Amino acid sequence: MTPSSPRETLITTIAGLLDGVRHVAVGASSPIPAAGAMLLRAMSEVAGAPPVRISILGSVRHNFFTNGSVELFDCAGQGRIDAFFLSGGQIDGQGNVNLVGVGDYPQTKVRWPGSFGAAYLYFVVPRVILFREDHTPRIFVDKVDFISAPGTSPEGVYRSGGPYALLTGLGLFDFDAARPGFRLRSIHPGHDLTEITDATGFAFAHDAAPAATPPPDAATLALLRGRVLDELSETYPDFAAQLQRETSEDA
């Protein structure tokens, strides 16, 4: 078997971050988080662990909601969704997420789509995983220009959820709500601390010599390249084909 690709390491890392969840919701255009959730589901089945439910939003086939698009939020508000993924045009060191734009609102210089459900889900989903493959100082800023969703809330504000980890193409960070701030947990193979520091616009805690993100072991890789790839290609055919090309023998 060819060695794992960077994306396979990301997918495996996501499955690890989701360990123990019963229900995870994934956005319609988030193939890597979806793959991570599918890998976790497959691994749980193999291990005889309780089943994992995955809701892929916007999908007809992998979405079992019958009460329209409000059901996700109602479900989350009751604590029935354990994990969710958020990205951001900007993410800052306090875990604040900006999905609206760069510059002064409302006439922002750059306008992104908008906050979607983030201004709610970040408060009520216990394990929100911030995921952004690109890792640049433009994205990871000291302070966001617009708070679509705050990393932490003052005492007395109802908050059963929030950021759990930040995963990028360079490394994995844990979030510490008490500080608040991120701590680098591990660096992906092929990258180093200087590269991450240079690419991050906020200060973060780290060990003197941070750990390396472990690549998938042989059993996980076999599951990923077999069953998970098949499942993935039903919903994300282009991405599945790309993933397969990245790891094919003659690549």
Added chain:
Amino acid sequence: MPATTDIPSLARLIEPGMQIALPVDYAGVSMAMTHALITHGAGNLDLVCVPTGGLQADMLIGAGLVRSVETSAMTLGEAGGAPCFNRAVKEGGIVLKDATCPAIHAGLTAAQKGAPFSAMRGLIGTDVLRHRPDWRVIDNPFGAGGDPVVLIPAIQPDVAIFHATMADRAGNVWIGRRRELATMAYAARRTIVTVERVVEDDLFETETMAAGTLPALYVDAIGIAPNGAWPYGLWGGYPADTAELSRYAAAARTTEGFAAYLADTGAAAS
């Protein structure tokens, strides 16, 4: 029921300054109405996107018919950002009412119940809330003190417009599990629906179909528009035409390109 109405006549039901509710891209967008609305030309519209907007809202903005947009997001999905919306934001050409998905549902649900507002969690400490002077924060009156919650006023659109698979002769509309379409219709003063087809069967004949049926009580006018969501897809019907969405995204990057696209597809639609 209302007998079916031709699409241009449906568009003429819209008056300048109305508040119009439009559904999210996968729920059943009446793209068939978009060109008719642009030809009709009623402007100063206040759009409510349930809960996000895309091609239809972007085209109405590009055509200069929109005064304000209340939405949780505006996007063409895989095809990228909404170009006319983005341009209008940069130029300050529209009033923005940025929201979050459940807040839009909360506003509509309040109107559905005839209640003045709904209360919701989340939002505290966001700039979304900071820029919404029409929303209020109160301490939970049932709590022991503190515990702020956000109040979202009822959203009662003048008109809701959407597309669905079928209607029956009595004007009942089958919406399947796309319940946000029902929420829109319950909340709005009037509802205009385009459908792929009108069926001879009574949609209330079986409980299986009745469960996914919006009663004619909430439907004011119906038009027949085969392939009426195109280039969006229709659940249980046809997939989105992603090539066409990308073609629009590229064309509408400039006002000239948008005008050319409109002339091109408008001619095809009529």
